[in-house]
Amino acid sequence: MSIPATGSVLIADVRPYGEGDPVDVLVVDGSIAQIGADLSTPDAADRIDGGGAILLPGFVDLHTHLREPGREDTETIRTGSAAAALGGYTAVFAMANTDPVADNSTITDNVWRTGRDIGLVDVHPVGAVTVGLAGKQLAEMGMMAAGAAGVRMFSDDGKCVDDPLLMRRALEYAKSLDVLIAQHAEEPRLTVGAVAHEGPTAARLGLTGWPRAAEESIVIRDALLARDAGTRVHICHASTEGTVELLRWAREQGIAISAEVTPHHLLLDDSRLATYDPVNKVNPPLRETRDNDALRRALADGVIDCVATDHAPHAAQEKACEFAQARPGMLGLETALPIVVDTMVNPGLLDWRGVARVMSERPAQIVGIADQGRPIEVGEPGSLTLVDPDRSWVVRPDELASLSRNTPYAAMTMPATVTATVLRGVVTARDGEVTR
Ligand SMILES: NC(=O)N[C@@H](CC(=O)O)C(=O)O
Ligand SMILES: [Zn+2]
Ligand SMILES: [Zn+2]
Helix, strand or coil: CCCCCCCCEEEEEEEECCCCCCEEEEEECCEEEEEECCCCCCCCCEEEEEEEEEEEECEEEEEECCCCCCCCCCCCHHHHHHHHHHCCEEEEEECCCCCCCCCCHHHHHHHHHHHHHHCCCEEEECECCEHHHCCCCECCHHHHHHCCCCCCEECCCCCCCCCHHHHHHHHHHHHHHCCEEEECCCCHHHCCCCCEECCHHHHHHCCCEECHHHHHHHHHHHHHHHHHHCCCEEECCCCCHHHHHHHHHHHHCCCCEEEEECHHHHHCCHHHHHHCCHHHCCCCCCCCHHHHHHHHHHHHHCCCCEECCCECCCCHHHHCCCHHHCCCCECCCCCHHHHHHHHHHCCCCCCHHHHHHHHHHHHHHHHCCCCCCCCCCCCCECCEEEEECCCCEECCHHHCCCCCCCCCCCCCEECCEEEEEEECCEEEEECCEECC
């Protein structure tokens, strides 16, 4: 195993967590060496002029689809890494629903090595819980955890581990390995043929509904299974008001349940479906305003731990068809931060410390990676993100680094910009371009 690249950079004129007067932050050989006024740039160190930008710990995405191996026409580890670096991410967790499925250490180690060689972001492969995502037989989680990638998170995302006995066994196995199971909470018997949130909009548009109970029944079931197994469980893409209430109850019981929310479930609702544009089709579906409101409040008060993108690239032909036939999923990496600013920071629900918590610190803690989501202090890793909170930009799908174009935000104005990303002292993105 070779050591990941480290570098040295002086990041001048930035405000850590958006607090206090601007300072300079010097990163030497991958770690923060000095924080102070008017530091000089050492020889061989890169330099970034922050221009008063906000400095945050590099973002960690617990939920990314990179499509390699198998669908390199829609995203590769390289293009997905570029999208991540441009979005301010220094680590991403690449879901296992590739082709072939990442259910063995040959694949998970390959994904990890490919990501490391590209060097734009730490690519942590997620291992499948069941062989082939088929929901019948547990995958060799121990082998994947013991491999070069050191897999720490397992998920059948895209599919729910719906058999309660198998989920129970998976949680017990995960406990002995000290790894995390992330559940795509969707009771499949309640979503047969479903393409949109079950409610007045789907009824009016003639679309088959995906009821809130399909998510909530699995959330509460898995909370109880985690309780009995004495272990933890993570809920992917929480999307309903009821899920928030169940998470709150489970936490009160002392159950070790964590949850993420996507930027699109914070911002968008099912009124967008009126055009029948499949760009708005996603799993779980866009829901109603009251769900958006409940998810925002839950993220602010910590009942939902973190933001995860569920970046899900799809080819044009998989979206240029009838709504019911289109693939579910939307891009997320390059637009996540500005949507969190729009839905959480600007309305006063989160300050920049809170943004660091939900986009970096909590996700790193949930999955247990020690070198990400750290405080901006001397001796800590130099994996950092610069944000200009006042520089707006317009989303042009053709200008995104992702290989796919399925963003629901085309032509929308984003209120803030990630201006640079630094991974262990190596500048990975700067002014909208990746550096390698
Ligand atoms: N979110 C989606 O709508 N799609 C994801 C799978 C998933 O996250 O369930 C995908 O892989 O395309
Ligand atoms: Zn999912
Ligand atoms: Zn997903």
